[in-house]
Amino acid sequence: MSTLFGLLNIAQNGLAAQTAGLDATGQNVANVNTPGYSRVTANLETTATGDTFAGSVQVSGVVRSFDQFTYGSLLSEQGQSGAADARSQALQQTQTIVAPTDGTIGDQLNTFFSSLSALQNAPSDPSARSEVLSDATSLAQSISTTAAGLSGERADLLTQAQGVATQVNTQLQQIAQLNQQIATSQGDAQQPTDLLDQRDQLASQVSTEVGAQVLVDSSGNYTLLSGGTALVSDSTASTLAVGLDASGNLKITSKQGTDLTDITSATTLGTLGGLRETRDTDIPNYQSQLDQFSYNLATKVNSVFSSGYGLDGVTGRNLFVQPATTAGAAYAFAVDPSVANDPDAIAASGTATGLPGGNDTAVALAGLASQALGSSSTPSGAFATIAASVGNDVSSAQSEATLRDDTVSQAQDLNDSASGVSLDQEETNLTSFQRAYEASSQVLQTASSLLQDLLTIQIGA
Amino acid sequence: MRITDGMRLNDSLASEARTSQQMYNLTQEASSGYKVNSPSDDPAAYASVVSLDSRIAVLQARSTAATDASSNLSTADDVLSSASNLLVQAKQTALEMANGTVDPATRAAAAQTIDGLTQSLLSIANTQGSNGYLFGGTATGSPPFDTTGNFVGNNGTTQIEVADGINAQTNVSGAAAFTAAGGRDVFADLQALSTALTSNDVPTITASIANLDSDNTQVVAAQVSAGTLTDRLQSSSTVTTNAIADDQTQLADTQDADVAQVYSEFEQSQTDYESALSVTKQILSLPTVLQS
Numbered sequence: 001m002s003t004l005f006g007l008l009n010i011a012q013n014g015l016a017a018q019t020a021g022l023d024a025t026g027q028n029v030a031n032v033n034t035p036g037y038s039r040v041t042a043n044l045e046t047t048a049t050g051d052t053f054a055g056s057v058q059v060s061g062v063v064r065s066f067d068q069f070t071y072g073s074l075l076s077e078q079g080q081s082g083a084a085d086a087r088s089q090a091l092q093q094t095q096t097i098v099a100p101t102d103g104t105i106g107d108q109l110n111t112f113f114s115s116l117s118a119l120q121n122a123p124s125d126p127s128a129r130s131e132v133l134s135d136a137t138s139l140a141q142s143i144s145t146t147a148a149g150l151s152g153e154r155a156d157l158l159t160q161a162q163g164v165a166t167q168v169n170t171q172l173q174q175i176a177q178l179n180q181q182i183a184t185s186q187g188d189a190q191q192p193t194d195l196l197d198q199r200d201q202l203a204s205q206v207s208t209e210v211g212a213q214v215l216v217d218s219s220g221n222y223t224l225l226s227g228g229t230a231l232v233s234d235s236t237a238s239t240l241a242v243g244l245d246a247s248g249n250l251k252i253t254s255k256q257g258t259d260l261t262d263i264t265s266a267t268t269l270g271t272l273g274g275l276r277e278t279r280d281t282d283i284p285n286y287q288s289q290l291d292q293f294s295y296n297l298a299t300k301v302n303s304v305f306s307s308g309y310g311l312d313g314v315t316g317r318n319l320f321v322q323p324a325t326t327a328g329a330a331y332a333f334a335v336d337p338s339v340a341n342d343p344d345a346i347a348a349s350g351t352a353t354g355l356p357g358g359n360d361t362a363v364a365l366a367g368l369a370s371q372a373l374g375s376s377s378t379p380s381g382a383f384a385t386i387a388a389s390v391g392n393d394v395s396s397a398q399s400e401a402t403l404r405d406d407t408v409s410q411a412q413d414l415n416d417s418a419s420g421v422s423l424d425q426e427e428t429n430l431t432s433f434q435r436a437y438e439a440s441s442q443v444l445q446t447a448s449s450l451l452q453d454l455l456t457i458q459i460g461a
Numbered sequence: 462m463r464i465t466d467g468m469r470l471n472d473s474l475a476s477e478a479r480t481s482q483q484m485y486n487l488t489q490e491a492s493s494g495y496k497v498n499s500p501s502d503d504p505a506a507y508a509s510v511v512s513l514d515s516r517i518a519v520l521q522a523r524s525t526a527a528t529d530a531s532s533n534l535s536t537a538d539d540v541l542s543s544a545s546n547l548l549v550q551a552k553q554t555a556l557e558m559a560n561g562t563v564d565p566a567t568r569a570a571a572a573q574t575i576d577g578l579t580q581s582l583l584s585i586a587n588t589q590g591s592n593g594y595l596f597g598g599t600a601t602g603s604p605p606f607d608t609t610g611n612f613v614g615n616n617g618t619t620q621i622e623v624a625d626g627i628n629a630q631t632n633v634s635g636a637a638a639f640t641a642a643g644g645r646d647v648f649a650d651l652q653a654l655s656t657a658l659t660s661n662d663v664p665t666i667t668a669s670i671a672n673l674d675s676d677n678t679q680v681v682a683a684q685v686s687a688g689t690l691t692d693r694l695q696s697s698s699t700v701t702t703n704a705i706a707d708d709q710t711q712l713a714d715t716q717d718a719d720v721a722q723v724y725s726e727f728e729q730s731q732t733d734y735e736s737a738l739s740v741t742k743q744i745l746s747l748p749t750v751l752q753s
Contacts, residue, residue: 032466092501099500099507106511110518117522120621121529121631122592124601349599357593357601359619363628369519370625380515384508391500391507398501409475413468420465 004454007447013056014440017044020059021433028421029430036201038064038419040193064193067418071200072214074411078204079211079269081404086274087282088397090157094283095394097149098290099387105146106383108139113369113379120363123348124311124356130343133335136319140334143294147330150287157279158242161250164272165240168209168231171202172224176237178202179222183235186220206231210240211269227266229254242272249280282393287330289386295329296374296382298322304368308347308361315352317345473741480734487727496718506715513712517705524701526621530631531694533590534687537633540595541684544585544638545677547578548647552673554578555654558666565661572658579651583610586639596635605635610648612640623697630690638683647676 020042031037043060115131122128178199185192203224206212212231215223224232231238231254238256245251245264252264252272267273298320305319318336323329339345349358369378376382490496500507557563558571586596586606593601597614605614616636620628637643650672657665 095499095501101498104511106515110515113515114518114522117519117526117622120619121526121533123619124593353615354599354617355602357597357599357619357632358617359599359621363620363622366522367622367626369515369522378512378515381508381512384511387500387511388504388508391502391504394499394501395504405475409471412471414462416465416468416471417463420463420467422463422465 004447004451008444008451010056011440011444011447013047013058014443015437017042017057017059018433018437018440020044020062021429022437024062025426025430025433028426029423032421032423032426036197036204037421038066038193038197038200039421040064061190062193063191064196065419066196066200067415068216070411070415070418074408074415075204075207075212075214077404077408077411078207079273081401081408082208082211082270083268083274083277084397084401084404086271087278088274088394088401090153090160090275090278091282091390091394091397093156094150094153094278094286095390097153098146098286098390103142104383104387105139105142106380106387108135108142109369109380109383111135112139113366116362116366116369119346119348120359120366123359123362126343129311129346129348132346133339133341133343137335137340140320143290143297143330143333147287147290147294147333150283150290151331154248154279154283157275157283158244158250161242161252161272161275161279164209164270164275165242165252168206168272169237169239171206171209172232172237172239175199175202175206175224175232176235179232180235182222183220207270209270210267210272226254226270227263227268229261229263229266230256250276252276286386286390288326289389290330291326291328292374293330293382293386294333295323295326297379298329298333300368300371300373300379301365304361304364305347307350308364309349309352309355309358310342310347311344311356313352313355314345315347317347319346469744470741473737473744477734477737477741480730480737483730484727484734487723487730490718491720491723491727494718494720495716496723497716510712510716513708513715517708517712520701520705520708523621523623524698524705527623527629527694527698527701529591530621530629531691531698533592533595534631534633534691534694536588536590537595538684538687538691540585540588541633541638541680541687544582545680545684547582547585548673548677548680551575551578551651551654552670552677555666555670555673558658559663559670561663568658568661568666572655575651575655575658579610579648579655582647582651583608586610586635595632596638598632598634598636606639606648610639610646610652612636612642616642621694623694623701629693629697631694633683633687633690638680643679643683645672645675645679647680650676 021044024040024042028039040062041064042062044057045060047056047058112132112135115128115135119125119128119132178195182192182195182199185195199222200214203212203214206224206226210226210231213225215225222232222234223230229238231240233256236256238254240263241253241255243251243253250264251262252267254261254263264276267276298318299322301320302318302322306316309315310317317338319339321332321334321336323332334340348362349355350360350364351358354360369380371378373379373382376385489498497503497506497510554571554574558568583606587604588595594603594605594614597603597605599617599619600614603613605612607613612635614635616634618634619631621631623629634643639647641649650669653665654669654673656662657669
């Protein structure tokens with residue numbers, strides 16, 4: 001049975017419902033540029049009274065548009081992209097160490113062999129000898145500086161990785177706290193959309209840094225996994241720590257309560273994964289190539305040099321300190337102390353009787369410039385191989401970073417398509433709610449004026 | 462698919478960033494003049510640039526060494542030619558003095574001439590080049606002939622590398638030119654002539670004519686060998702210079718930016734960039750529901 005007072009009530013509910021719609025629209029428009037914001041919708045429904053005439057409208061809740069699937073694929077792409085970006089940047093740094101624009105090891109080799117060539121014609125000339133000695137010293141410095149640069153880069157990457165871990169720990173803490181707040185408001189009709197958005201946004205940052213996967217079960221239990229290890233379980237967060245293992249490689253651990261898990265080998269994604277690959281796979285590869293090169297060069301030059309005689313008649317000296325092993329040969333590369341500071345010690349003559357004009361050793365040393373070193377056809381070629389292997393890695397890392405950027409923006413688009421704000425849509429909704437609100441006020445006014453009429457009649461009678 | 466404002470803007474920003482990056486790379490190429498600035502630009506090309514650089518450095522060093530060495534050899538060639546002239550003069554004197562009509566006093570005076578020629582020849586045999594004494598073998602640090610013409614040098618040779626694994630000799634043997642090692646001891650022959658002239662020993666004077674001929678032949682042979690070695694070094698220097706030119710062409714092909722291409726690619730990216738910008742502008746000014 002419908003009444004005028006019922007109509008008043010319906011109009012009032014209508015106003016409230018349209019206001020909720022306008023509210024949601026306003027919120028969406030205000031957050032159009034907020035990263036991680038998910039569009040909200042006021043869910044309206046008819047109040048069910050069982051009476052055909054008593055039905056009104058009510059707001060059953062404000063919910064956010066969120067697609068767990070597109071969000072999950074965004075997280076996984078972000079993890080891949082984080083790794084590719086970090087590796088690409090770290091490798092570019094490394095490339096400038098191995099192959100700077102000027103004064104590469106290759107350039108120094110050229111100068112060294114050119115001065116040996118000049119020594120052929122002037123085996124007893126002090127200035128030609130000093131030239132050879134100073135060029136040998138520059139070459140040695142350039143090799144050892146490059147080796148030091150690579151070690152330094154590894155140290156820098158450790159610091160960076162520790163910085164990433166610190167940041168991730170803060171984010172994991174925040175996610176755990178948000179989970180607690182979300183759990184408290186679980187019973188409310190109102191969905192805590194802002195908390196959920198914040199949590200998703202944080203998880204996406206964590207994914208860029210270490211790679212993350214988020215699981216939410218039907219009863220709302222939340223788990224954030226990285227490489228198969230839970231970093232957040234509901235309101236408990238793990239703490240990441242980055243240190244070094246016995247062989248000097250990164251050791252990444254996750255600690256939850258008293259449980260310590262080594263997640264090093266599972267950390268392949270995110271900035272941390274990219275840094276780890278560069279630091280513990282790429283750079284050691286260049287280091288061992290450079291060590292091999294240095295060992296071969298020192299051994300080859302020494303084998304010729306030590307058979308010759310210095311101007312002082314002494315034989316058997318090495319030009320470069322002979323490395324005992326390949327490992328560390330590059331860092332230790334230096335002119336032998338028995339020759340350093342003594343140009344007369346440069347061996348040019350192959351025999352004692354050939355002094356001072358004999359130049360067979362100088363000829364043999366200059367000839368090394370065009371002889372095979374290791375598996376390369378020349379010493380410069382051996383350096384070129386190292387530089388090219390860095391170059392190949394940088395170039396493929398850059399392509400991968402570009403590719404990953406593209407896939408992230410595709411995943412972002414898909415996610416936006418589900419959760420993002422479209423101003424056109426909001427404006428249409430705005431107009432629609434506005435009209436409905438106006439109409440409801442009209443209904444209210446009509447009901448009120450009818451009641452007024454009714455009251456006037458009674459007074460008149 | 463539902464398209465949101467964020468998606469539209471992100472996409473156009475991404476394409477702007479891409480073209481900006483392209484333009485940046487091209488600017489770098491144009492300003493450095495090289496298309497390979499670091500190994501990652503083109504690892505294979507970088508490796509050939511390093512190898513070509515080193516090849517060119519080796520060849521240039523060889524060319525310089527060959528030029529230096531050939532200048533010493535051509536000095537040797539010149540002075541040996543003078544030595545030969547001196548020996549011809551000595552032979553002339555011997556011929557004149559072997560004549561029976563010459564009186565002993567004239568012969569004694571001629572001995573002075575021969576002694577003077579010997580001194581000149583000695584200074585020739587002790588000529589220095591840019592790397593010490595030319596005719597002392599590897600004993601370049603001290604005069605190879607003492608004041609009486611005794612050889613104190615050695616017969617060592619010096620060489621330089623002129624091509625991969627191929628060496629060329631850079632000195633001529635003073636021992637072969639002037640001492641018994643080459644056949645006759647030139648200074649001993651001159652000394653014998655001088656003594657014979659002083660002592661008026663006509664048969665010895667006559668005998669010395671043939672000896673001086675042999676001496677001259679010996680010196681000329683050394684001179685010819687200096688000339689041959691000089692030629693060899695010079696021709697190898699020419700070959701090396703040509704090889705340098707070839708390698709430099711190849712290096713330029715590998716390393717240098719093609720300016721015309723860079724320019725047209727830059728134009729292209731500029732057009733791309735402008736269209737990306739204008740699309741962004743359009744997106745920003747799309748009529749909205751409220752405005753229309």
